[in-house]
């Protein structure tokens with residue numbers, strides 16, 4: 821495994837994303853929806869880079885088994901108890917790969933009538949995307965590689981790495 825994106829580069833990019841969100845959502849009722857488990861580290865840092873009052877909700881979704889290949893399925897494992905109607909929802913994702921998970925989440929959350937629904941993803945692998953979904957705020961674009969760290973796991977491990985590392989696809 822080698823370092824692909826250092827902790828310093830991540831911190832600098834998260835500060836920029838936080839500043840953009842702060843500018844765009846000034847005066848609005850903002851809810852960050854942290855998609856568990858992968859985005860818990862990113863969402864924690866992003867929330868602290870946003871200079872606005874905001875709510876944070878957690879949504880559990882499982883889209884992969886323990887391997888590195890998408891099962892093509894997503895399901896909610898932990899739902900948000902609080903209604904989203906009338907709130908400006910920013911979905912915080914760790915990575916958009918095929919786009920299946922994100923399109924499923926956008927469909928699920930839009931049925932709850934938020935005032936607006938946008939996406940902030942730390943990582944994107946455009947070469948692997950199968951479903952077209954717009955990412956409003958993006959950290960980094962990646963080549964096709966399986967990455968871990970900064971919240972992302974492989975078989976449940978490596979989420980606590982402070983940087984993004986790259987693994988060989990298994």
Ligand code: 5GP
Pocket residue numbers: 858883884890914915916917918919920921922965966967968972973974
């Ligand atoms: P998609 O539905 O877009 O194919 O996959 C999205 C989910 O797959 C992410 O939220 C993440 O859980 C997982 N995933 C996709 N690519 C990677 C990767 O390179 N590393 C890790 N750890 N998870 C990934």
